[in-house]
Amino acid sequence: MLLLTHSGKLTSPLLSSLSQRPLRYAVLGAGFAGLSVAWHLLKESPKDLHLQIDLYDEMGIGGGASGVSGGLLHPYSPKVKLLWRGAECWKECLKLLSIAEQAVSSEELDSENGEYGQDFGGFIVRRRGILRPATNMKTLNVLNDNAQNCLANCRIEIIDKDTALKLVPPLHMPFNLAFYMPGAVNVNSQCYLKALFLACQNLVKELSASGFGEKKLCLQKKSVHELRELEGEYDAVIICLGAKADLLPELAGRLPLRTCRGVILHLRLPDNIGEYYPDHGPSILSDAWLAIQGNRSLYMGSTWEWKSRNSSPSVSTDEASNALQQLLPKASAVYPGITSWTFAGARAGLRAMPPLTPNGSLPLLGCVNNFLGDNLKCKYWLLGGLGSRGLLYHGWLGKLTAEAVLFCNEQIIPSELTSWNKKQ
Template sequence: MLADWTSPTVVHGDCRRSRTTTSPVFMSSPSQRPLRYAVLGAGFAGLSVHSPKELHLQIDIYDEAGIGGGASGVSGGLLHPYSPKVKLLWRGAECWKECLNLVNIAEAALGSEKSNLEVGESGQTFSEFVVRRRGILRPATNMKTLNLLNDNAQNCLSSCRIEAMDKDAARNLVPDICVPLNTAFYMPDAVNIRPQRYLQGLFLACKNLAKEPASGFGEKELYLHQKSISNLLELEGGYDAVIVCVGAKADTLPELSGKLPLRTCRGIIACMELSDNIRDDYPEHGPSILSDAWLAVQGSRSLLIGSTWEWKSRNSSPYVSIDEASKALEELLPKASAIYPGIKNWRFTRARAGLRAMPPLTSNGSLPLLGCIDDLVSENSSCKYWLFGGLGARGLLYHGWLGNLMAQAVLSCNEHIIPSELTSWKNINR
């Protein structure tokens, strides 16, 4: 969302007067109308796009499911900058730092009494956490993973350490855990985020910013429209720019259908609670667990298990049928119990699902797709169209830093601000 978090320095120009992406034309001034932007999607991408304080902006967010109602709100929320397949993720340090900054902003917004009252209207309880700071533990289950994680541990970020430990040390953290190769890797600084609560916090921070008294350039207007946009050209004429952040639903827009190198993947997570007859809670300071199935700890007696991968699915509904939930449990529980046998004492309560937009694999991993998409929409358009999509399974890590870059590119009409690794899909597409 085009709200101010870090006040990046950009030069704003009127994109309507130039079809290039390199030359802004003039600065906004108090006597001119507000600059109007449409953001399609209220997930990780849509709520992370920042702007400088000095601009007078009107921002319309469109999402029929509301804040965090799509795949972003259903994700596991395990945040760290590493991968089980590669070394430190592409731009992992920058992304990690920026995401922690947004986490602090969301927590601060939700911490105020007024904000809590507003969030309460959506049915959330005030005791729900935004961030659970208990770390993440990953037992090594094969030699390839062991060697890679050892390398990561030796070259880890100072702000997100990786500590190698034997099974005895791992069991001090989680008494019932299995450590097949007698080595586990602990990230004490990694966090577990409740995605929907976090996204609500970001939105509240934006609303609070818009309510602040402004002098001169800095006035902000923010509106959330719980409606779907069936095609991009219906927004023609009303906005200086439109940013498409709708994830897997981008392919349902007629202007983009079949033109984006995205694969869809439906993922199901299972919500589990500790059975009433079991007295031993999950350790108060016990970490979440990464393995073939991840366990995102929600509290001493609740956790999430994920996730399944149903490729080429077109089902974006968050609702899971009884049959679909049963099949998901048949897949997830054996993987989870192989590392955490105690899961047999937990009972299934419900399942949730989201449809992820998975980008193509590159030499830098699976990177999101960013860039100006005027040539895909309409070359005669009077406004500019941009894409921020394909966040895939790493959206939580990538969204903050990339949202900052996206805003700078949109406000300055300069696609070259975006790293070429994120726009190279356009050349391949052509």
């Protein structure tokens, strides 16, 4: 049951009864999902609530698959005509990106006074758009439909070969058409996640200084081997571990997830080559994508190794060589200039791919107490299976999950995202 406060905000009997004692939450995983949940738990909780959040991740902020993400962000799909709830996802993701950038801007300003000295390195968001050349009839038809039904704040422009070549020379276009998303962005995932954690820390300070309820956020750089070891310590545990959720004994083999390891390659343009990538040049989507980092630096991805259990970010020489052999022909078919770039490194992540539903491949959300049995003192929640669209999904789904946790009400979450658990 939810209550309406005098300010018009929703609350619950649980929150009302706990206003005098600290409410403790554990968030497992410090990637896109975990940090979004942590932010929204702090932001959406009543100001007078005493709240402590422990963020568990043995790898630290962005140490898993989220930190390896290529970061190409737009609300469309080349496989389906409409992406389910794409507008909400896009809106909430842009909000979090802005929040992260503002946190770093404040950090840099304060560091001039000697109060801070953290180096985030590189950009958080590169706003140069994304270009997708039409390479086959199926993609051409789907992208053309997307262009006719695009969002106002992320429009799709259909451009001819001459216009495309002004953006990215040289470019190969089999159909002499390309789809340009000027509002789409490239996110530096590692920098973004560190910045979002900083934003969470700043929000804790702001809320605690307001004189109402005390807020705490603690990063625990250790892993949780089983959920029951947290029983009795927390009011709620939110599992945001991606593919590693299946390693928890209570969930192992019971989640409808598929694992897929992806390798991303870092390429650099040698200094002796004068024709660098243009400053205004967008990133490129095709059978292999190119996430542009600057005039002479880019990431190319990604491979798909299904059923892999290897979550290590380290890439062997053989694995990197195989990835290069897979990706380079695909990338050069669209951007021939890539053959002049040289290999500079590789990284990998293990994605948790969600099941296919009538609405597309949708993540898994909801309460999972049914996996652990009766008479539990704690509520256990899952936000998982974000797959290859984790960056797009994480803002909106993190907000939904946080609200469901705070109000102890799974009905806040759309049934399309919780129906997987009803089949267990």
